Structure formats: C-alpha cells, structure tokens
Amino acid sequence: MExxxxxxxxxxxxxxxxxxxxxxxxxxxxxxxILSHAAHLLLMTMGGLKRGGVPVIGEGNGxxxxxxxxxxxxxxxxxxxxxxxxxxxxxxxxxxxxxVARGLKDE
Amino acid sequence: xxxxxxxxxxxFIAALMIPFLHKKLPRIHVGWFVLIIPTVLFIALTRxxxxxxxxxxxxxxxxxxxxxxxxxxxxxxxxxxxFGLLITGIGSLVILYSIYYLSAKxxxxxxxxxxxxxxxxxxxxVFSDNLMVLYVFWELTSISSFxxxxxxxxxxxxxxxxxxxxxxxxxxxIAMLTSFIMIYLMTDTMSVREILSVIDPNHTLFIPALVxxxxxxxxxxxxxxxxxxxxxAMEAPTPVSAYLHSATxxxxxxxxxxxxxxxxGSNEIWxxxxxxxxxxxxxxxxxxxxxxxDLKALLAYSTISQLGLIMSLFGIGSIAHQLGAGENAILYTxxxxxxxxxxxxxxxxxxxxxxxxxxxxxxxxxxxxRRLGGLMSFMPISFTxxxxxxxxxxxxxxxxGFLSKEMFFEAVVNVSQSNLFTLHTFGLLFPIIAWIASxxxxxxxxxxxxxxxLGPHQPEKLEHEAHEAKIGMLxxxxxxxxxxxxxxxxxxxxxxxxxxxxxASIFPSLGGMYKPISIWHGFTPAxxxxxGVIVVGILIFRIQSRRKSLYFPPGKWTFDQxxxxxxxxxxxxxxxxxxxYMTGSLRDYLVYIFLFFGIAVGxxxxxxxxxxxxxxxxxxISLYELLIVFTMMVAGIAIIFAKxxxxxxxxxxxxxxxxxxxxxxxxxxxxxxxxxxxxxxxTALFLLCFYFLPKREKENSMQKTKRVNIVVSILVGVIxxxxxxxxxxxxxxxxxxxxxxxxxxxxxxxxxxxxxxGDFRAFDTMLEVIVLFIGGIGVYTLIKLRAKKExxxxxxx
Numbered sequence: 043m044e045x046x047x048x049x050x051x052x053x054x055x056x057x058x059x060x061x062x063x064x065x066x067x068x069x070x071x072x073x074x075x076i077l078s079h080a081a082h083l084l085l086m087t088m089g090g091l092k093r094g095g096v097p098v099i100g101e102g103n104g105x106x107x108x109x110x111x112x113x114x115x116x117x118x119x120x121x122x123x124x125x126x127x128x129x130x131x132x133x134x135x136x137x138x139x140x141x142v143a144r145g146l147k148d149e
Numbered sequence: 150x151x152x153x154x155x156x157x158x159x160x161f162i163a164a165l166m167i168p169f170l171h172k173k174l175p176r177i178h179v180g181w182f183v184l185i186i187p188t189v190l191f192i193a194l195t196r197x198x199x200x201x202x203x204x205x206x207x208x209x210x211x212x213x214x215x216x217x218x219x220x221x222x223x224x225x226x227x228x229x230x231x232f233g234l235l236i237t238g239i240g241s242l243v244i245l246y247s248i249y250y251l252s253a254k255x256x257x258x259x260x261x262x263x264x265x266x267x268x269x270x271x272x273x274x275v276f277s278d279n280l281m282v283l284y285v286f287w288e289l290t291s292i293s294s295f296x297x298x299x300x301x302x303x304x305x306x307x308x309x310x311x312x313x314x315x316x317x318x319x320x321x322x323i324a325m326l327t328s329f330i331m332i333y334l335m336t337d338t339m340s341v342r343e344i345l346s347v348i349d350p351n352h353t354l355f356i357p358a359l360v361x362x363x364x365x366x367x368x369x370x371x372x373x374x375x376x377x378x379x380x381x382a383m384e385a386p387t388p389v390s391a392y393l394h395s396a397t398x399x400x401x402x403x404x405x406x407x408x409x410x411x412x413x414g415s416n417e418i419w420x421x422x423x424x425x426x427x428x429x430x431x432x433x434x435x436x437x438x439x440x441x442x443d444l445k446a447l448l449a450y451s452t453i454s455q456l457g458l459i460m461s462l463f464g465i466g467s468i469a470h471q472l473g474a475g476e477n478a479i480l481y482t483x484x485x486x487x488x489x490x491x492x493x494x495x496x497x498x499x500x501x502x503x504x505x506x507x508x509x510x511x512x513x514x515x516x517x518x519r520r521l522g523g524l525m526s527f528m529p530i531s532f533t534x535x536x537x538x539x540x541x542x543x544x545x546x547x548x549x550g551f552l553s554k555e556m557f558f559e560a561v562v563n564v565s566q567s568n569l570f571t572l573h574t575f576g577l578l579f580p581i582i583a584w585i586a587s588x589x590x591x592x593x594x595x596x597x598x599x600x601x602x603l604g605p606h607q608p609e610k611l612e613h614e615a616h617e618a619k620i621g622m623l624x625x626x627x628x629x630x631x632x633x634x635x636x637x638x639x640x641x642x643x644x645x646x647x648x649x650x651x652x653a654s655i656f657p658s659l660g661g662m663y664k665p666i667s668i669w670h671g672f673t674p675a676x677x678x679x680x681g682v683i684v685v686g687i688l689i690f691r692i693q694s695r696r697k698s699l700y701f702p703p704g705k706w707t708f709d710q711x712x713x714x715x716x717x718x719x720x721x722x723x724x725x726x727x728x729x730y731m732t733g734s735l736r737d738y739l740v741y742i743f744l745f746f747g748i749a750v751g752x753x754x755x756x757x758x759x760x761x762x763x764x765x766x767x768x769x770i771s772l773y774e775l776l777i778v779f780t781m782m783v784a785g786i787a788i789i790f791a792k793x794x795x796x797x798x799x800x801x802x803x804x805x806x807x808x809x810x811x812x813x814x815x816x817x818x819x820x821x822x823x824x825x826x827x828x829x830x831x832t833a834l835f836l837l838c839f840y841f842l843p844k845r846e847k848e849n850s851m852q853k854t855k856r857v858n859i860v861v862s863i864l865v866g867v868i869x870x871x872x873x874x875x876x877x878x879x880x881x882x883x884x885x886x887x888x889x890x891x892x893x894x895x896x897x898x899x900x901x902x903x904x905x906x907g908d909f910r911a912f913d914t915m916l917e918v919i920v921l922f923i924g925g926i927g928v929y930t931l932i933k934l935r936a937k938k939e940x941x942x943x944x945x946x
Contacts (some may be wrong), residue, residue: 043768047811048873050778054804056866057785059743063736063858068794068835068842070735072801075831076785079808084873086815089884091768096816097901099893106901107816108886113905115820117917123827124924130834131928134841 047087054080067133071126078122082115153223153276154211156190157286160269164262171258180248183261187240187268194233201230202646204653208278208342217281218339224278227650228407231489232275232400234647235496239396240268242625246504247388249622250511260300260386267293271397275404280329280339287325287369290401291318294393298385310381313712317378321368325405328361332412345411345657359413362405363422370402372460373430376453377708383445387507390445395452395499403456403492406463410485410655414467424464424564428582430457435589439596439693444506444516448499451542451593454586455495458557461583462488465564469656478656480563485655487556489648490666494541494549494636501629502538502597505531508622509601514612518596523606528617530627532602537630543594543686544587544679549636551679552666557583558675584678591686592693599690640666736854740861747864750872760871763878774814781807794839802832819902 054076061073089112094105097112163186171179197207207225214220225233244264251257270293273286291314299311331354333339336347349355366372371379382394393399406423413419434454441447466485472478508531509524510516525532537548544554561583565576608614617623636643644666730741754760784803791797805828812821892904906914 043770043774044877045762045764045767045874046770046775046778048870048877050781051873052866052870053782054785055869056862057789059862059865060789060858063739063743063861065736066794068838069797072788072797072835075801076788076804079804080869082808083811086812086817087873088877089886090766091815094816096818097890098818099890099899099901106886106890108884109889109901109905110884110886112817112820112902113910113913115817116823116902116906117913119820119823119827120917121920123831124921126831127834128924128927128931130838131931134838135931135934137842 043091044087047083047091051080051083051087054083067136071129071133074129075122075126078118078126082118085111085115085118153207153209153225154221156193157223157269157272157276159190160186160265160272164265164269167262167265168258178248178253179257179261180244180251183265184241184244184248186265187237187244190272191234191237191241194230194237197225197230198646201225201227201650204650213282219281220279220339221282222278222340223276224342225276227647227652227654228404228489229275229654231493231647231651232397232404233272235400235493236268236271236275236397239392239496239500242500242628243388243392243396246391246507246622246625247386249619250388250507251386260297263293263296263300264389264392267297267393267398271401274401278341280332280341283341284322284326284329287365287401288319288322290398291315291322291369294318294382294398297389297393298382300386300389301384304384306381307384310378310384314378314382317368317375321365321375324361324368325365328358328365331358331361341408348412350415355413355416356418359416359419360422362409362413363419363426366402366405367426368402369405370399370456370460371430371453372402372426372457373433374708376430376434377712379453380446380449383443383449387445387503387510390448391500391503391507394449395503396496399452399456400459400492400496403459403463403488406460407485407488407651407655410463410467411470411657414470420464420467422464423467424461424579427457427459427461427464428579428586430454431461432457432582432586432589435586435593438593439589441593442518444509444518444521444597444601445503447518447593447597448502448506451590452495452499454590455491455499455542458583458586459488459491459495462491462557462560465560465579466655468564468567481560481567482652482656483556484560484563486644486648486652487553487560489651490556490640490644491550491553493643493647494553494633497629497632497636498538498541498548498550501534501626501633502542504622504626504629505535505538508618508626511622512613512616512618515610518600520607520610521601522604523602525602527606528602530617530623532598534623534626534630535602536598537633538626539594539598541633543591544682547637548633549640550633552637552640554587555673555675555679556666558587558678559673562674562678580678584682587678587682588685588689591682592690595686595690596693740857743861743865747861747868751864751868754868754872754875759875761875761878766878771814774811777807777810777814794842795836798832798835798839801835802828805831817902819900 058073058077058080061069061076064070064073089108089110091107094107097106097109099106163183167179167183170182207223209223211221244261247260247264251260267290270286270289274283274290277283277286295311295315298314299307301307332344332348335349335352335354335358336344338344338347368375379394379399383390385394410419431454434450434452434457438447438450438454441450462484466481466483466488469478469481469485472481506516508528509521512528513521513524515521541548541550544550558580561579564579567576730737781804784800784807788797788800791800805824809821809824809828812818812824889901889905889909892898892901892908896904896908898904898908
C-alpha cells in the first residue's frame with residue numbers, strides 16, 4: 043500500500059512542478075496546492091499505514107495507528123490553507139492593479 | 150629619546166586636529182602648524198644616527214592583539230632610519246613649499262589632514278617590525294595617496310588617476326598580505342627580525358611567498374608592467390607629486406625589497422625577478438619619458454625609470470647572499486650600497502625637480518613643453534635648481550647623481566662577469582640595457598632644462614607673465630640643490646653614518662663592509678661608459694630637437710590601453726553574465742531551483758547508491774483504496790491537460806476530497822474532517838478568484854520551454870519517489886508514538902491526535918494559529934489597501 047501511495051504522491055509532485063512552471067498565475071497556485079497534497083500524503087505514508095484502530099482511546103482493540111503524523115498533517119493543512127488563501131487574494135489584487143495574470147516579466 | 154610609536158602616532162593625532170585649527174585660526178595658513186610636526190620628527194630621528202652608526206638597533210613593543218601575535222612593534226635599524234629621515238626631511242620641505250604653492254582658497258584642512266595621514270602611515274611602514282602592522286600602514290598609504298591624487302575631485306582626470314592608483318596598489322597590497330600569511334605559516338612568527346633565522350628556503354610556500362611579496366613591492370614602486378598608475382597620479386597637486394610620487398610612497402616597494410633581501414635573497418628567482426624587472430622598468434621608463442610633452446608626465450616616467458634602477462641594483466646585490474662572506478661578496482654588496490645611495494640621491498634631485506616644475510606651472514600657467522621656452526632670464530634661480538637637478542639625474546659631475554650612476558655601471562659590469570645563476574649567458578645584457586637607458590635618461594634630462602628654460606620665449610602662449618617665484622617657494626628646492634652638491638663633495642659622510650648601517654641590515658652576516666666612495670676613481674669601464682652616454686646623448690638630443698614635434702602618439706598596444714579595456718571588459722562581461730541568468734522571469738528561477746534540487750539530491754542519491762526497496766512491511770491493498778488512488782492519478786494528470794480553468798479547479802477539488810477519503814480509510818477522522826472543510830473553502834476561494842480573473846489565455850509557450858518543463862517535472866517526481874521509497878523501506882528506529890498512547894493518563898484525553906495538538910505539542914498549534922491569523926490580516930490588508938491608494942490618487946490629482 044505504501045508503495046502505491048508514494049507513487050501517487052510522486053505523480054502529484056510531477057503535476058505540481060509542471061503547473062508551477064507554467065505562465066498562468068492561477069495554475070501556479072493550483073500547483074502549490076497540489077504540492078501540499080503530495081506532502082501530506084508522504085507524511086501519512088512515512089508513519090506507516092493502517093497498523094491498528096483509529097487513534098481514539100477506547101476504540102479498536104488497543105493498537106492504534108501512528109498519531110504523530112496525523113497531528114503534523116493537521117498543522118500542515120491549516121498552514122497551507124492560510125498560505126493558499128493569501129496567495130489567491132494576492133493574485134486577485136495583482137490582477138486588479140496591473141491587469142496581468144501571468145508570472146512572466148515580458149509578453 | 151622619543152618613542153618611535155609616538156613618532157608614528159603624532160601625525161595621525163595632528164591630522165585630527167588640523168580641521169579645528171583651520172576653523173579657529175582662519176587667518177594663519179594652516180600649513181605653518183603642520184610644518185612643525187615633520188621638522189620635530191626629523192630632529193628627533195637625527196638623534197638616532199650616531200648610535201645606529203655604531204651598530205645599535207632599537208626594538209620597542211606595544212601590545213595590540215597579543216593573542217594573535219600581532220603587536221605594534223617598532224624596529225629602528227639602518228634601513229628604517231634612512232627612510233624615516235627621508236620621509237620627515239622631504240616632508241618638511243614639501244610642506245613649506247606647499248604653504249606657498251596652495252592658495253588659501255583651497256580646502257587646506259583636507260589637504261594637510263591627508264598629507265599627515267600619509268606621513269604617519271609611511272613612518273609606520275618603515276618602522277614596523279610586525280608583518281600585519283606593516284600591512285595596515287601599507288594600505289593606509291594607498292588610501293591617503295588615493296585621497297591626495299583626487300584632491301581636486303571635481304576634475305575627471307583626477308578621479309580617474311586616483312581610482313587607477315588605488316586599484317593597482319590595492320591589488321599588490323592583497324598579494325603582499327597573502328605572502329605575509331604564507332610567511333607566518335612557514336615561520337610561525339610575525340616579526341620580520343625573527344623570520345630571518347627560522348625561514349626554511351626549501352618549504353613549498355617559499356617560492357609563492359617570494360613572488361607574491363614582489364608583486365606587492367612592484368605595484369607600489371611602479372615597476373613594469375604596473376607602472377601605469379604613476380603618470381596618471383600626476384593629476385595631484387605638485388607638492389603631493391613631489392612627496393608621494395617621487396620621494397616616499399613609491400619607495401615603499403623598494404623598502405620592502407631591501408627589508409626582505411636577507412629572507413629571500415639567497416634564491417635565484419629573487420635575483421632574476423628583481424634585477425630584470427628593474428632593468429626593464431629602467432629602460433621602459435626612460436624610453437617613454439622622452440616622448441612626453443607634459444613636464445610632470447616626463448618626471449613621472451623618469452621616476453619610474455630611476456626606481457627601476459634602484460630595484461635592479463638591489464637585485465644584483467642579492468647575489469652576495471649566495472657567496473657568503475669574503476672579498477667576492479663585497480663586490481656585490483656594493484650594488485646594494487649603490488642602491489641605497491641612489492635612493493637618497495633620487496629623493497633629493499627628484500624632489501627639487503618637481504618643485505621647480507611646480508614653480509614654472511604656478512608662474513606661467515602651463516607645463517606643456519611645446520609652449521614653454523626661454524624662461525631662463527625670467528626665472529634665474531629656478532633655472533639654476535633645474536640645471537643642478539637635471540644634471541644630477543643625468544649623472545654628470547659635480548652632482549651626486551654622477552657618483553651613484555658610476556656605481557651603477559660598476560655593478561652591472563661586475564654582474565656581467567659573474568658565473569652564478571647561469572649569468573654567463575645573459576650577463577652581457579645587463580650593461581647594454583643599462584647603458585642605453587642611461588643615454589635616454591641623459592636625453593630627457595636635457596629636454597627638461599633646454600626646452601623649458603632656453604630657446605625662444607613664447608609669451609603669447611603663456612597664461613601669465615613669466616616671473617620668479619616667491620622666496621618661500623624657492624627655499625625648499627634650494628635646500629635640496631645644496632644637498633645634491635653637498636653629497637657629491639662629502640659622499641662618505643652619508644656613507645658612513647647612514648648607508649653603512651643600512652647595508653648591515655640587508656647583509657647581517659657581512660656587517661656592512663663597503664668600499665668608500667671616491668669622486669675620482671680612475672679610468673674604469675664605468676667612466677668610459679659615462680663618457681659614451683654624454684656623447685651619444687648630446688647627439689640624440691640634437692637630432693631630437695630638430696624635429697618639430699617631440700611627441701609621437703603611442704600605438705594601440707599600450708599597457709594603459711590594456712588596463713582600460715580590462716576594466717571595460719570586466720564590467721561588460723559581468724553585466725552580460727548577469728543579464729544571462731537574471732532574466733526576471735519567475736519560471737526561469739524556478740527551473741534553476743528545481744534543477745539544483747535534482748542535481749544535488751539526485752546526484753548524492755546516485756553517488757551513495759542509496760536506493761533501497763523493501764515491500765515486506767507494506768500494508769495490504771484493498772480495492773477501495775486502489776480505486777481512489779486511480780481516480781486521483783487521473784484527476785491529477787487531467788489538470789495539466791484541462792482546457793478551461795474551471796475544469797482544473799474542479800479537478801483540484803476532486804483531489805482534495807479524495808485525500809479526505811484516503812484519510813478516512815487510513816483511520817484519521819480528524820484529518821478527514823479538516824481536509825473536507827479546508828478543501829471546500831479553498832475551492833470556493835479559487836472560484837472567487839476565477840470569477841475576477843480574465844478569460845484564460847492559451848498556454849502558447851514554445852515547444853522547447855514546454856519540453857524543458859516536462860523533463861524538469863519528471864526529474865523532480867522521480868527523485869521524490871525514489872527518495873521516499875528508500876526512506877520508507879529502511880526504518881531504523883521504533884516510532885515514539887507509543888508514548889502518546891498514554892494520552893488518557895497523562896492528559897486526560899481520549900483522542901490522541903487532539904491530545905498531541907492541544908497538550909503534548911501545543912506550541913505548534915499556537916504558532917499555526919498565529920499563521921492563520923497573519924494570513925487573515927494579510928488578506929484584509931491587501932483588500933483594504935486599494936481603497937487607501939485610490940484616496941491618495943485623488944489627493945494627488
């Protein structure tokens with residue numbers, strides 16, 4: 043399972059990189075969003091997948107999946123959300139001021 | 150006796166006080182106060198002469214950075230006292246001269262502050278025993294020289310000359326610093342005296358240190374091919390040219406060579422470099438001097454040439470280090486003695502000549518040889534001084550230059566007969582080059598006298614009417630002229646009291662033996678060479694003066710041209726290279742970053758052969774999960790190909806929700822919840838943006854860019870996957886998460902994830918809240934700023 047998820051994350055990283063390298067500013071932001079998805083998946087996988095019950099005491103039969111990566115991902119999701127929101131507003135404002143929605147200097 | 154440290158610091162302290170004096174007492178020319186300092190120092194230094202002549206030396210240490218072995222140590226011996234007396238003596242005369250030369254309208258406090266700064270640092274250079282302190286003072290002389298050359302900073306040429314001098318002498322200074330560090334590495338001491346006894350000539354750093362030290366000395370002393378800064382430094386006021394660029398600073402390099410001859414002199418390379426560069430400089434300087442039309446430029450090239458002469462004599466003198474003690478060695482130490490003798494002589498006659506040129510310039514408003522002539526009847530005293538100075542420089546009796554030139558010829562004749570260092574093959578070149586250069590020297594000396602003071606007077610070409618200078622301006626060159634004749638009459642007085650101890654410092658093992666100077670020394674080859682110089686020189690001068698124009702333009706290939714084009718090219722290339730990679734396009738920088746990631750991480754990964762795959766610990770795969778993974782892959786790849794923007798936003802939503810589903814399957818309910826909410830809000834934001842942005846333009850980038858993007862993304866993806874797989878396969882330690890499973894006992898919580906977030910690692914959560922907070926403020930400010938800006942625009946209208 044881990045291998046499959048890692049390959050999925052790799053595909054997402056490739057897609058994200060490609061999007062970040064493109065001209066449209068919205069595509070760049072989409073790329074960063076996808077990159078954070080890949081990072082979250084990687085964090086999850088590195089902790090090992092499905093080795094027990096939900097990490098809530100009393101549930102399952104006494105073994106739990108690793109809770110630490112979950113806490114880390116939760117923190118990360120919130121932070122990447124804040125950054126994405128800010129970037130989106132920034133793109134929106136930049137377009138309003140300059141009428142340019144590209145990440146390139148010329149053209 | 151006065152402490153030498155104090156003597157070095159006095160000019161610095163005085164330099165600080167000069168501006169105040171200038172402001173408080175505006176009616177007195179501030180130069181009079183300055184004059185006291187070098188005079189007092191000169192008298193103080195003369196009191197050292199008798200004891201130095203008896204062979205005593207003085208060492209004095211003031212601690213500065215003792216933990217690094219850097220102390221302000223001064224050492225007074227034969228060589229340093231010669232230089233010390235030159236600096237303070239010529240310094241007093243130059244300051245006296247400058248009082249009459251500079252009008253009170255100039256910014257005198259600047260001038261004298263810089264000059265005192267220079268004097269103090271020059272004294273520091275010659276009296277320092279510590280390498281690092283010597284270097285500090287060395288650079289201070291460069292800086293103060295820079296300030297003095299650009300004294301009339303509103304002139305473009307002054308600024309150019311100052312920059313050139315600074316670049317070249319600083320380049321040499323850095324080479325010298327490198328050499329000093331190497332010497333320290335070899336000997337473990339910073340003291341010049343101690344280096345002598347401990348240095349190992351077979352050390353691998355010995356030769357590099359030698360060469361770098363000589364580069365430092367050659368740049369400072371304007372040796373070939375670093376001589377180009379000196380003619381441009383003539384934009385400085387004439388007292389500065391007389392003081393710095395003929396008598397003192399340019400001799401700092403000579404001092405360095407003399408000081409380090411006992412250390413490096415036994416090496417063949419030292420002899421060849423010093424004597425050959427010296428001879429080339431001697432020839433090149435005299436050759437260029439006769440082509441000049443500006444008197445100061447002529448004197449600049451003649452300084453270069455004379456410095457080359459002194460340098461080559463020190464080179465020849467170093468042969469004595471090979472021979473050890475004995476009669477033979479004395480034959481060559483005589484060359485070093487001649488170098489010291491000519492050093493003093495050159496300071497006297499060159500100082501006088503510069504002052505005379507300054508007087509002429511001051512009097513008639515030009516230094517152009519083509520406009521001058523017939524000034525003898527108007528300026529009889531200046532004419533006499535110029536005559537004495539020029540004839541001394543040309544090497545004619547009864548002036549001191551005659552004696553040093555004879556000794557020079559003797560030395561080059563001796564070296565041609567030496568059988569050391571394979572000299573028997575090239576030895577004959579020494580006297581030939583020296584003789585030709587002397588003929589040229591004779592010619593330009595004649596030009597100075599005859600083109601300026603004799604010949605037709607051309608009053609219509611002069612700015613002022615010709616008249617003799619004030620007596621105050623004439624006193625310093627008169628004193629120097631008297632010295633020129635005095636040294637000729639009593640050469641051994643100077644030799645015994647000053648030069649012999651100096652020689653003893655250069656050749657510690659020989660103890661300063663030398664043949665006394667005799668004015669008449671029989672019909673030696675040297676005398677015949679001098680007679681030849683005079684005859685041929687007069688012939689060439691006569692042919693020269695028949696030509697209407699003395700000046701023939703320099704060709705395309707000069708060292709000035711090389712210097713200028715080098716600077717130009719560096720600037721141009723630097724600009725072009727920067728233009729090449731600093732394109733201003735975000736995409737290019739991202740490509741650099743990704744490529745660096747690929748090369749650094751991928752390269753290390755390949756080099757260390759780190760790939761490792763172990764599937765045994767993998768969890769089993771279920772159909773649901775596979776389905777979701779498949780959906781995500783398809784959605785991800787589809788984003789790239791999505792034609793419209795809304796499709797890509799929706800596909801991103803698909804990705805987000807699928808991850809939420811994966812979180813559910815991987816037993817992470819909190820994550821799934823958060824992910825759902827966040828993804829919903831993000832998608833809403835994307836849609837909001839989408840609404841305001843213009844219709845998407847087609848990605849009409851070139852095929853090449855597209856291909857590069859694809860390659861880079863695949864590279865990044867592949868490296869990501871391989872590193873992740875290898876890391877995942879090789880678990881080294883057990884997880885620490887077992888500790889967090891005691892959440893109920895430790896924190897009173899059932900939900901472990903929440904216990905970690907709110908209790909075990911609550912610090913993270915706090916900061917994450919702050920991030921969210923700042924993000925919110927950022928969004929708010931961004932939107933609010935617009936309104937404000939519009940207000941401003943209204944106000945501006």
